[in-house]
Amino acid sequence: xxxSQLLQAVLAAAATVSGHGxxxxxxxxxxxxxxxxxxxxPAVNNPILSVTGSSIACNTGLKTPISTAVVKIPAGAKVSxxxxxxxxxxxxxxxxxxxxxxxxKGPITVYLAKVSSAASATDYNSYSWFKIAEEGLxxxxxxxxxxxxxxxxxxxxxxMPSCIAPGQYLLRIELxxxxxxxxxxxxxxxVSCAGIEVTGSGTQTGTDLVKFPGAYTxxxxxxxxxxxxxxxxxxAGKPYAIPGPKPITC
Numbered sequence: 001x002x003x004s005q006l007l008q009a010v011l012a013a014a015a016t017v018s019g020h021g022x023x024x025x026x027x028x029x030x031x032x033x034x035x036x037x038x039x040x041x042p043a044v045n046n047p048i049l050s051v052t053g054s055s056i057a058c059n060t061g062l063k064t065p066i067s068t069a070v071v072k073i074p075a076g077a078k079v080s081x082x083x084x085x086x087x088x089x090x091x092x093x094x095x096x097x098x099x100x101x102x103x104x105k106g107p108i109t110v111y112l113a114k115v116s117s118a119a120s121a122t123d124y125n126s127y128s129w130f131k132i133a134e135e136g137l138x139x140x141x142x143x144x145x146x147x148x149x150x151x152x153x154x155x156x157x158x159x160m161p162s163c164i165a166p167g168q169y170l171l172r173i174e175l176x177x178x179x180x181x182x183x184x185x186x187x188x189x190x191v192s193c194a195g196i197e198v199t200g201s202g203t204q205t206g207t208d209l210v211k212f213p214g215a216y217t218x219x220x221x222x223x224x225x226x227x228x229x230x231x232x233x234x235x236a237g238k239p240y241a242i243p244g245p246k247p248i249t250c
Contacts, residue, residue, distance in 0.1 A: 020100070020188075020190070021084055022059075022083065022190060023173050023175070024082060024083070027155070035087070036063065038071040039067065040192060040194065041062070042063065044061055047189055048060075049188065051216040051218055052213045054125050056212050057191075058193035059193070069195065070195045071196050073198055074198075075160055075161065075163070075164045075199065075201075076160060078160075079160055081155070081156055082154050083149060083190070084154050085098050098154075099154035102150060105137075105178055105179060106187075107145050107146075107176050107222070107240070108134070108176075109173075109176075110174075111172040111174070112164070112169045112170070112171055114168070121170050125211065125212060126211075128211065129209065129212060130209055130248055131208070131245050132158070132160070132164070132247055133159065134247055135148060135156075136242045137234060139237055139240070144233075160198065161204070162202060163203065164200070165198070166201070166202065169197070170193050171193060171195075172193045172212075174190070175189075176223070176243065179228070181225055182226035184218050208245035216244065220243050
């Protein structure tokens with residue numbers, strides 16, 4: 001390969017990676033829990049492309065040491081998760097694509113799985129997950145959950161449902177980027193899990209339970225589609241079906 005071709009390849013790869021990222025912090029009622037505390041980001045910020053592989057549950061190649069901390073979250077609390085290109089948010093100079101490239105439109109979803117010990121739970125593919133929060137597309141404006149996150153400087157907020165029973169859980173947060181999802185296997189999943197303890201007096205431990213892998217197929221209407229068909233990326237004005245079950249209701 002000529003030197004000029006090699007340089008172009010390196011620059012192209014760098015540009016691609018700079019559009020990626022990972023979930024790496026939590027806030028509970030506004031209190032920052034700290035970098036990589038309880039949450040388990042991957043060491044490399046590449047997306048997951050296969051919905052049938054084991055990585056779709058809680059990612060793979062996790063940054064070590066993997067946190068064994070467990071964050072307490074009261075039922076009904078406001079929870080926020082932080083997404084950035086690299087661990088700690090130290091970006092390249094002039095990086096206009098942080099926290100993620102604006103072209104990477106898509107939904108954000110949150111799941112829980114009841115576990116005996118959130119600190120030591122690592123058998124991610126065996127757990128039964130239920131959805132507790134989601135944000136998709138506002139058709140009228142073309143605004144996606146990813147746009148909400150970008151506007152909030154990498155933070156995305158949700159509410160821990162008030163009816164969740166106290167106990168130990170894994171929390172799974174997923175950003176699904178749909179900019180190249182017009183072909184099978186090209187949707188990009190950015191996933192991290194965190195060890196949490198829900199407190200309160202709720203009684204619900206989940207309905208519409210799913211496994212990862214198993215919850216999605218590569219041709220689900222919310223995973224394989226062309227969102228860039230019109231003048232704005234709003235799925236040509238058609239309702240967008242967020243993958244997976246509906247969130248639990250209290």
